[in-house]
Amino acid sequence: TTISPLIAGNWKMNGLFHSLDELTELAQLLTTGEAPRAVVVVCPPATLVAAVANQGASSGILAGGQDCHAQGSGAHTGDISATMLADAGAQFVIVGHSERRADHGETDAQVCAKAEAAIGAGLKPIICVGETEAQRDSGSAESVVNEQLAASIPNAAEHHDVIIAYEPIWAIGTGRTPTNEEIAQMHANIRARLVERFGERGESFRILYGGSLKPHNAREILAIDHVNGGLVGGASLLAKDFYTIISAV
Numbered sequence: 001t002t003i004s005p006l007i008a009g010n011w012k013m014n015g016l017f018h019s020l021d022e023l024t025e026l027a028q029l030l031t032t033g034e035a036p037r038a039v040v041v042v043c044p045p046a047t048l049v050a051a052v053a054n055q056g057a058s059s060g061i062l063a064g065g066q067d068c069h070a071q072g073s074g075a076h077t078g079d080i081s082a083t084m085l086a087d088a089g090a091q092f093v094i095v096g097h098s099e100r101r102a103d104h105g106e107t108d109a110q111v112c113a114k115a116e117a118a119i120g121a122g123l124k125p126i127i128c129v130g131e132t133e134a135q136r137d138s139g140s141a142e143s144v145v146n147e148q149l150a151a152s153i154p155n156a157a158e159h160h161d162v163i164i165a166y167e168p169i170w171a172i173g174t175g176r177t178p179t180n181e182e183i184a185q186m187h188a189n190i191r192a193r194l195v196e197r198f199g200e201r202g203e204s205f206r207i208l209y210g211g212s213l214k215p216h217n218a219r220e221i222l223a224i225d226h227v228n229g230g231l232v233g234g235a236s237l238l239a240k241d242f243y244t245i246i247s248a249v
């Protein structure tokens with residue numbers, strides 16, 4: 001199976017409508033340089049999803065949300081549904097990011113319901129998993145991740161495309177990354193779990209690496225077996241850096 005690589009930028013709570021210059025610059029880089037091998041996704045705050053979808057279209061930048069509610073509509077003040085993201089032009093949505101799990105106490109079951117809602121709305125969910133530093137130190141990284149995978153991926157993945165993002169929590173925004181061997185081992189483990197559960201389909205799901213993916217380490221990390229792209233935080237905020245990472249696959 002050949003999987004086309006995907007690089008997604010997660011802007012987190014950064015970005016204003018009046019300062020979409022970086023998006024414009026990224027679009028310029030993508031259209032003037034060599035055509036990228038990777039599918040390029042930008043996940044801005046919800047207020048900017050429509051703008052990214054519209055302004056990115058001509059340069060191949062696809063838009064994604066950073067979270068969605070499990071329901072399609074209703075009395076949930078402050079929440080946003082997968083249907084609404086799709087309506088705004090998104091094609092992807094991140095679910096279960098460790099910051100959502102930590103800041104909002106999201107459980108695997110909730111993440112699973114969100115992923116299912118995303119699929120129902122025609123979006124591809126980017127389902128995040130990853131261990132804490134203490135869990136890695138105690139040797140339980142794989143079992144933690146396997147538990148998250150089992151409970152966060154909906155059965156609907158049997159017939160729909162889902163994307164897994166492995167993000168060791170201790171590597172997010174810290175400038176620290178696992179060794180290439182550790183990344184290779186975890187991604188091979190995730191692939192094995194996907195195949196175990198979904199058979200041949202499990203071979204086709206992208207497994208992204210996230211956590212301090214930067215211009216200087218992108219080439220070697222993105223070349224690792226079963227690393228089918230990246231989920232980029234900080235380095236996605238600067239067009240030049242993000243483009244360098246995109247160009248590294």
Ligand code: G3H
Pocket residue numbers: 010097167171172173174175210211212213231232233234235
């Ligand atoms: O979703 C993105 C990740 O949390 C990675 O963030 O690249 O700033 O470490 P980072």
